[in-house]
Amino acid sequence: MLQIRxxxxxxxxxxxxxxxxxxxxxxxxxxxxxxxxxxxxxxGAPVVAFCRIDDREIRLREPILAPDVLIVQDPTLLHQVDxxxxxxxxxYVLINSKRSFDELGLADIxxxxxxxxxxxxxxxxxxxxxxxxxxPNAVLLGGFAALSGLVSLDAVAHxxxxxxxxxxxxxxxxxxxxxxxxxxxxxxxxxxxxxx
Amino acid sequence: xxxxxxxxxxxxxxxxxxxxxxxxxxxxxxxxxxxxxLGELVKSGALTPCEFINVESEFAAMSVAxxxxxxxxxxxxxxxxxxxxxxxxxxxNASGLGLPIVMTVANRAIGAPINIxxxxxxxxxxxxxxxxxxxxxxxxEALDLHIQAFKLAEELSMPVMVCMDGFILTHAYERIDMxxxxxxxxxxxxxxxxxxxxxxxxxxxxxxxxxxxxxEVRYLAHAKQNQALLRIPQIADxxxxxxxxxxxxxxxxxxxEDAETIVIALGSVIGTLxxxxxxxxxxxMKIGVLGIQSFRPFPLAAVRAALQGAKRVVVLExxxxxxxxxxxxTDVRMALSGMQLHGYTVIAGLGGxxxxxxxLARTLTEAAADKLQPLTFMDLDWPLVxxxxxxxARMRRSGPIAENLLRDVGxxxxxxI
Numbered sequence: 001m002l003q004i005r006x007x008x009x010x011x012x013x014x015x016x017x018x019x020x021x022x023x024x025x026x027x028x029x030x031x032x033x034x035x036x037x038x039x040x041x042x043x044g045a046p047v048v049a050f051c052r053i054d055d056r057e058i059r060l061r062e063p064i065l066a067p068d069v070l071i072v073q074d075p076t077l078l079h080q081v082d083x084x085x086x087x088x089x090x091x092y093v094l095i096n097s098k099r100s101f102d103e104l105g106l107a108d109i110x111x112x113x114x115x116x117x118x119x120x121x122x123x124x125x126x127x128x129x130x131x132x133x134x135x136p137n138a139v140l141l142g143g144f145a146a147l148s149g150l151v152s153l154d155a156v157a158h159x160x161x162x163x164x165x166x167x168x169x170x171x172x173x174x175x176x177x178x179x180x181x182x183x184x185x186x187x188x189x190x191x192x193x194x195x196x
Numbered sequence: 197x198x199x200x201x202x203x204x205x206x207x208x209x210x211x212x213x214x215x216x217x218x219x220x221x222x223x224x225x226x227x228x229x230x231x232x233x234l235g236e237l238v239k240s241g242a243l244t245p246c247e248f249i250n251v252e253s254e255f256a257a258m259s260v261a262x263x264x265x266x267x268x269x270x271x272x273x274x275x276x277x278x279x280x281x282x283x284x285x286x287x288x289n290a291s292g293l294g295l296p297i298v299m300t301v302a303n304r305a306i307g308a309p310i311n312i313x314x315x316x317x318x319x320x321x322x323x324x325x326x327x328x329x330x331x332x333x334x335x336x337e338a339l340d341l342h343i344q345a346f347k348l349a350e351e352l353s354m355p356v357m358v359c360m361d362g363f364i365l366t367h368a369y370e371r372i373d374m375x376x377x378x379x380x381x382x383x384x385x386x387x388x389x390x391x392x393x394x395x396x397x398x399x400x401x402x403x404x405x406x407x408x409x410x411x412e413v414r415y416l417a418h419a420k421q422n423q424a425l426l427r428i429p430q431i432a433d434x435x436x437x438x439x440x441x442x443x444x445x446x447x448x449x450x451x452x453e454d455a456e457t458i459v460i461a462l463g464s465v466i467g468t469l470x471x472x473x474x475x476x477x478x479x480x481m482k483i484g485v486l487g488i489q490s491f492r493p494f495p496l497a498a499v500r501a502a503l504q505g506a507k508r509v510v511v512l513e514x515x516x517x518x519x520x521x522x523x524x525x526t527d528v529r530m531a532l533s534g535m536q537l538h539g540y541t542v543i544a545g546l547g548g549x550x551x552x553x554x555x556l557a558r559t560l561t562e563a564a565a566d567k568l569q570p571l572t573f574m575d576l577d578w579p580l581v582x583x584x585x586x587x588x589a590r591m592r593r594s595g596p597i598a599e600n601l602l603r604d605v606g607x608x609x610x611x612x613i
Contacts, residue, residue: 015367019202022369026200034369059334059467061364062552 001054002150003064007083008073011043013137016163017071018049021141023159024151025053033058046081053150067091071144073123073136075104090114092148094183096123096136116190119147121179130175131168138163142176146183153180197374203335203365206372207300208233210339212243213380214298214346216272217387218264220249220257224279225312226362227302231274254279258286258297265295266401268392270346274300276362280318281306284325291326291417293402294390296349298342299327302362303463303514305547309598313548314362315514316462319491320523326417328356328424329492330444331462335365336372337489340443343375344431346384351427352420353390359491361464363548375439383438421493428490446495449502451477452484456507457564459485460499460528465512465544465551472556481564488524499531508538510563512556512574514545521571538566544574580604 004021008014015036022034030053037048050064066086075097077083087093091113095101097120101110110118121143123136141156157173164172199206208230211219219238221231237243247264251257257273264271275283280301290297301319305311319329330345332338338360345356360366391401405413425446432445442448450470452458461469466487476483486502488495503509509532511525520526522541529539540563545551555575562568583604588594 019369023200026198026371031371032200032369035364036367058370060471060553061464061468063550065552 001052001058001060002069003067004051004053004069004071004144005064005067005083006049006051006071006073007077007081008047008049008137009043009077010045010047012047012073013135014047014073015049017073017137017141018051020138020156020159020163021051021144021151022053023162024141024145024155025051027155027158028151030054031056031058037063046077069144069148069150070094071140072096073140075099075120078104078106084109087113090117092117092144093119094140094143094147095120096140098122098125116187117147119143119183119186121182121186123175123179126175126178126182127172130178131171135172138172139175139179142179143183145176146180147187153177197376198371199374200369200371202229203338203360203368203370204229204302205233206335206339206374207342207360207366208237209374210342210380211272211298211300212237213375213377214272214343214384215243215270215381215386216246216298216346217269218247218249218261218271220251220260220264220271220273222251222254222257222275222279224254224276226304226314226366227274227276227279227300229366230300230302234272254283255286258283258290258299261297261299262286262290262293262295265290265297265389266293266391266393268387268389268394270350270387271295271297272299273297274302276302277304277306277312277318280322284322287322287327288325289402290355292413294353294417294420295355296346296353296387297355298345298349299355299357300342301357301359302366303359304362311547314364315546315548316359317515317546319357319359320515322357323492323523326354326421327492328352328354328421328490330356330358330428330490331488332358332360332365333448333464333466333487333489335360335368335370336441337443338365339372339374340435340439340441341489343380343384344435344444346387348424348427348431350387352424354417354420354424359463364464373439373441379438383435424490425493425495425497428493444489446488446490446498447502448487448489450485450487452486452502452506454482454505455484456482457484457510457560458503458506458508459483459510459512459560460488460524461485461512462488462491462524463514465514468551468553469512469556472553472560475553476557476560476564481561483560483564491524491527494527494530496527496531499528500535503532503535503537506537508540508563508566510540510542510560510568512542512544514543516543516546540568540570540572542568542572542574549575577605 018034022032025032123139124134238248525541
């Protein structure tokens with residue numbers, strides 16, 4: 001079973017991101033479960049949402065304590081919430097930021113995990129370009145598809161179109177596609193750096 | 197059709213397939229998405245003929261449902277928590293009058309302290325009101341139970357609550373199989389009332405009944421619940437034949453064959469329990485779980501039969517009878533009369549506290565070794581409790597308990613979960 005935890009702030013579409021990810025996994029014939037952390041929702045407050053993906057019925061209802069994947073929609077959370085809590089040693093991390101892990105002050109953290117699975121992507125900027133609003137949620141799912149290969153970009157696009165319609169859907173699909181490319185390139189660079 | 201959707205949305209769609217004619221609702225979290233979904237279906241014309249009535253309170257919601265049902269309409273509403281308490285007087289009236297209303301209770305804790313999270317305190321507070329209470333393990337069962345609930349309610353002319361865990365189910369996206377309108381129509385016949393307010397054939401409904409017949413009216417409500425004990429498994433069987441999946445029924449055992457320890461639970465925690473039990477079984481423990489789908493009527497005989505071979509029973513409940521202990525446990529004890537079994541009550545998940553596999557495994561391992569306290573509060577923060585007890589012993593004006601505890605706990609925003 002693959003367990004994904006998404007951190008963000010109220011208003012950034014954290015819960016929608018987990019829901020869309022579950023729809024993308026379902027679209028690929030898998031079982032998926034998405035649920036929020038059920039706090040009183042307030043704009044700007046830290047919010048967590050969860051998604052599980054498996055090839056059989058998912059019965060477990062506990063919050064995700066040991067995620068395989070972390071998606072961080074707001075890098076300002078890094079110094080407020082211990083987002084890395086419970087992350088599996090071979091886990092994936094995708095952070096919405098223009099800056100690298102080192103620049104974010106996460107160099108120590110990075111040594112504890114597989115560095116080729118730790119990626120930052122400027123999702124807010126990409127969203128601003130395609131949507132006119134810095135909403136990073138769907139964009140990061142495109143990045144996640146590239147980073148992990150665990151869902152396809154097509155399935156993500158399908159999930160976006162199920163959640164949104166018209167221009168908003170198209171803008172999000174375009175933004176997710178750009179994030180997919182950005183992450184693919186970053187990973188190629190990382191792999192290249194490794195061989196050097 | 198298979199879909200990946202929110203529990204509330206799935207329930208709204210399933211209720212619409214049952215062709216309710218009157219839906220009245222007052223919004224309260226976590227059931228709001230259900231009636232919002234139904235409101236959209238009525239407004240778009242997808243659900244017709246149906247009148248969606250916005251009311252000014254939960255008391256009004258149930259009162260309107262009573263009026264609609266007495267006029268011969270298939271009536272539906274949904275609520276939770278304080279909303280259910282606020283409608284309590286009308287809830288008793290609906291069952292006392294024998295009106296087959298179906299209501300979703302998106303289970304949530306009751307204040308004070310204010311808490312919007314899940315537990316079973318709300319529907320448990322109404323356990324003696326005469327309504328049938330069915331509990332859903334997952335979203336598939338939640339939507340299936342609504343379809344069965346209308347059939348059961350109308351056959352018996354008694355109201356049915358479908359209880360589904362607030363947030364944990366209502367707000368969860370998961371895979372569900374949505375039946376077609378034709379399938380539901382074939383399963384659920386049009387509502388044929390036993391009593392109806394009809395100007396062409398005038399009757400009154402709601403007479404005052406004195407000592408000469410009150411007990412008999414109450415007994416007849418009990419007799420209907422006894423009939424339900426027979427009909428619930430039959431309806432679940434018919435449902436399984438038509439829809440190709442098992443949903444509902446009285447109780448559902450999982451790995452109870454040869455089990456020395458049987459855990460009894462209601463609702464969505466059964467899923468986490470099944471995963472825990474698979475792990476414990478792999479480690480050699482003889483343990484199983486018995487899910488109770490029908491809490492009212494309480495299936496005494498089925499529970500007793502399921503526990504025949506066991507050495508001990510652990511009732512894990514998201515409800516708490518202050519001053520006694522378990523609520524479900526008390527009913528289970530009734531089923532065990534004369535049987536020599538160790539019995540444990542585990543109170544867990546109150547006010548939305550996460551019920552984790554790790555805590556369940558630890559607690560059940562202690563139970564299997566008969567080292568568990570008869571009444572256990574799983575994952576209770578004892579230092580926090582003791583600090584307040586000491587404070588109260590130390591000074592008269594110890595202040596409000598909830599505020600004191602929050603101050604002791606400190607900021608929760610930095611915690612992930």
